[in-house]
Amino acid sequence: MAPLRPQPAFPENDTQPFWDATKKHELTYQTCDRCNEVIFYPRRHCTSCGSDQNTWHVSQGLGSVYTFSVIMQSRHPAFKDLGAYAVAYVDLDEGFRIMTNIVGIQDPTTDIQCGMRVKLRWEDQGDGEVSLPMFEPA
Amino acid sequence: MPQDRTAAIVGIHEYPLRVVGSDISALQIKAASAAKALEDAGFAWKDVDAVYDTGSDQGIGGLGISEYFGFKPSIIDNTSVGGSSFEFHANHARRMIEAGKCNLALITYGSTSHSDRRAIGTAGATGGGPSNLFRNMEDPWGLTLIGNYAMVKMRHKFQYGTTDEQFAAISVATRRHAMRNPEAVKAMTDLEFVGVNEISVADVLDSRTVAYPLHLLECCMVSDGGGAVLVASAEMARNARKKPVWIIGGGEATKYRENGGDITVSAGAQSGPVAFQDAGVSPSEIDILMAYDSFTITVMCMIEDLGFCQKGEGGAFVSDGRLDYDNPGKPAINTDGGGLSSNHPGARGIFLLMEATRQLRGESTSQVANAKLAVAVGNGGQLGSRHATGATILAAD
Known part of the structure; x- marks a missing residue:
């Protein structure tokens, strides 16, 4: 069997929720509650306005x-x-x-x-x- | 607007060997090159009062480099943005000199990538080091560095209809220049290039595909090497051994993968216009373009994003020998033989400054007649994801 691909490594706070969701076969992304920006790669803050209030969605x-x-x-x-x-x-x-x-x-x-x-x-x-x-x- | 005459490149040294074996280390290449560049400028070791360094070479960090040299600089700048770091350094040094904070800035680079057998382009993610979001969101799918640039070429072909033949024209012109440069010929020989000779468009297209749609002859070499560049105040520059090459404009920017972003547009679209405005010159006036040629696609993006032609029209622009040193159409490109065919130990930006300086001194092996203006544009990181583009505009005395 071929060696394993490089795997995401934890703890890594920004991307851990994304990878946890993959165990349920859910592809997730965030939108900002303040400015509606789509945030990806996953982060705690909004890359457009800096808000830390956002919502996870399943694609x-x-x-x-x-x-x-x-x-x-x-x-x-x-x-x-x-x-x-x-x-x-x-x-x-x-x-x-x-x-x-x-x-x-x-x-x-x-x-x-x-x-x-x-x-x-x-x-x-x-x-x-x-x-x-x-x-x-x- | 009169051109700026406050800071100039006064000394350069390109370490001549591209295969150094175990006789010399990266740090030793830096120190040896610093001494030679000071000799070129006619200044002494103790004259250096500013050190610009990526802190990357042999991993001693920005903190360790002044100690290694034996300098006590008043300016220490460890900007590290991959292969474009050196354009950032030159621009920063000019501003510090303008502000009266230092008089003689040293920029050095040393690498033994080839002798260390580093598979820079094809290794893929190696998995060491601390976790972060980029590694977690990119490494599992097996993208290589060459594949990263190939994704940009693919989109450029799709979006603008640019052809493989047009991309190959960049390799052809660069190799022609390399064959006129004895150090580049020795580099290709020592690195065991198959066929140390001029190449045709067909040769490029017939070379194997490393990461579709990039062919081997569209990819830079992996050599050893390094060098040094000295930036001095106007007062010191007037006392240098050779004619100063003035830094008249600079711009820096970064760009990265964005939702809905255009991958064919580099950070140079932001930093290029800033540099030209700073210099008070336009792209059509530039005699020599030293554009970071990690791959043909990098050059294509630099030509377009710095405004030498409209976005998407680079394919037509580079055709018909336009880039050759002896073609009346400006600009001549990578007249030393580039990273494609002369020197690329991993971070090429410093060599762009050196060859631009040689051209504006009249010392190039592919000398452009009556050369007055040159641009060095470095692109560091990876073009298809996060990268930085630094542009430095230089003028003959």
């Missing part, structure tokens, strides 16, 4: 590929034998952009386009551990 998991790259060479032990794999920024319909992988395709260099619609797919990392949000063609 529907639908969005589009903003951009991507197909990694042909990685020396990281978890990825080096994976073959070509796609890393992307996906823009969720709720207005936040996440780094992720695009999966469920044959050839990542030809089967992914910027703007392509995608939907959420979870990849569990181990018993009761966090799950990684990934995306596949919608």
Whole structure:
């Protein structure tokens, strides 16, 4: 079995609620109670107005590929034998952009386009551990 | 508006070797380069009264570097924003000199990245160190440094129709300049480049894809190296051994992944105009553009974001030999051979200042005729996520 991917490490106060929610397969994001800004990556404060009053939401998991790259060479032990794999920024319909992988395709260099619609797919990392949000063609 | 004449680059030294083995350390490269730059300027070790340093080399930190050199500076600045740190340093030194706080500022860099066998572009996240939100939200998906820049190239192609051939034109011009620079030729030879010769657009497109859509010949080398730059007050500059190269404008900015943000626009879109306004010159007047060429896409973004052409029109701008040192169209680009083909030990920004200085002194191996104005624009961090862009505008005496 390939070595584990780099995992989120805790304690890390800003992102811990996000990762806890992945154990329930919930992709979460925040909005500011004062100025309605969508906050992502997760933080305790609003990046637009500085308020510490915000609300967590669960995303529907639908969005589009903003951009991507197909990694042909990685020396990281978890990825080096994976073959070509796609890393992307996906823009969720709720207005936040996440780094992720695009999966469920044959050839990542030809089967992914910027703007392509995608939907959420979870990849569990181990018993009761966090799950990684990934995306596949919608 | 008269150009500023209050601070100038008066001494430079580019450490000549790109493969140093175990004979010399990063800190020793810095000290050796400082001594040579002082010799170039005609000043003494004890004249240095300001130290600018990233604190990154061999990890002794900003606190340790003055002790290592043996200086007692009145100005200590440890701005550390990756490869663009050195443009930030030069700009900061100019302002401190203008304010009368110091007279001779030393900026140094040393790295043994190649000899340490650091896989900078392809290593991926290594997992050491304290947790933070960026690592937690980025590392699990396996993005490499090269992949980060490739994502910007991909979006640039999608958004503006820029072609691989156009990106390759940057590599071709840069290699042509490298082949005229004996130190770059030795660098490529020592680093065992396949084919130390001029290259064509087809050569670039035929080279293997490291992270789609970036080809190997669109990526910088990983060398050893370093060097030193001295920035002096006008009064000292007038007593320097060589003609001063004046710092007439500067701008600094940072940019990062934002919801709905445009990844093709770098921090240079903020810092470039600030620098040009400070200098009182326009991009069309610039003879030499020393643009941080970690990858072709970095240069494309710098050209557009600093205003050499409209955003998205960089592909057409770089074609037809425009960037060559002997092309009548301005600007000539990376006339030392760049990070692509001459020198990139991990943080290239200091070399941009050096080659700009050589050009404005008339000392380049690809000398632009009658060179009067140059821009050094460093891009540090990673273009597709968080990065900093520092621009320094320089004028011949």
